[in-house]
Amino acid sequence: MTLVLPPYAKALGIEAEIDDAGRLILSMDYGQHVMGRPGFLHGGAIAGLLEIAAIASVRQRLSEDDSPQIKPITVTTDFMRGGRDRRTYSTGVISRLGKRLANVESFAWQEDEERPIAAARMNLLLARS
């Protein structure tokens, strides 16, 4: 699968890989460019990672000859734990993929996927010309 991440994902330092279960996992290293208060991730950087994970999960699910424009309509981000100064992972879980709308939840974690640092619920409009 060839997944092209947007320039903003590159600016955040996000990398993509497929895990053993076939899930698309994004990862983001800690650095000053994603720091909020010293030693912690910026909420905006976490939200950015979650949004990119949600959109990328939809791109991965769509067939190769189907590439609608994906427009975020709403996003609600819950911040559950402080993001510390280490690598952060994220993946999107598609609740429903329709013709015009995708409902996606994405999660971000650091050491333990069972202990997410944040989650986002996104509603994405799929625009086909």
Place this chain on the structure above:
Amino acid sequence: MDEQERAREAMAGMKFDPKLFVETIAPHSHNGLIGTQYVDHGDDWIELAFDYDETLVGDPETGILASGPIVSLCDMASGASIWLKAKRFAPAVTIDLRVDYLRPANVGARVTARMTCYRTTRSVAFVRGGAHDGDPDKPIAQVAGTFMFIKADE
């Protein structure tokens, strides 16, 4: 220096100057990546902005900005609006932030966010606001969020 003097100095240090905060502290963080700039503030609100930059694009085909930087700007403005309302720097963490994207920002346009802290309790601060790309009457995003005050060492 006696204890009272030290206390006064510490309290003076806690006074929140949003312009100074954005222009000195923010560049050495995620806000530096976005290019966050101070615009204006009042008793319980602040306006911050960033200029369009190709590194912030979400869709290379159209050049439309990613939504992430807009969330980052609103998150940063939310924190500052809370400290203005509280009249001091009080560490707070985001509980949740809801963003409605009303339309994409025009390619090349500067994005301005204005967030207002309309209520604080002992533990929680409530914010609302939005972002526009030149005309405040034609917003690109509507935002609502809640934050929780924390102890400095938490």
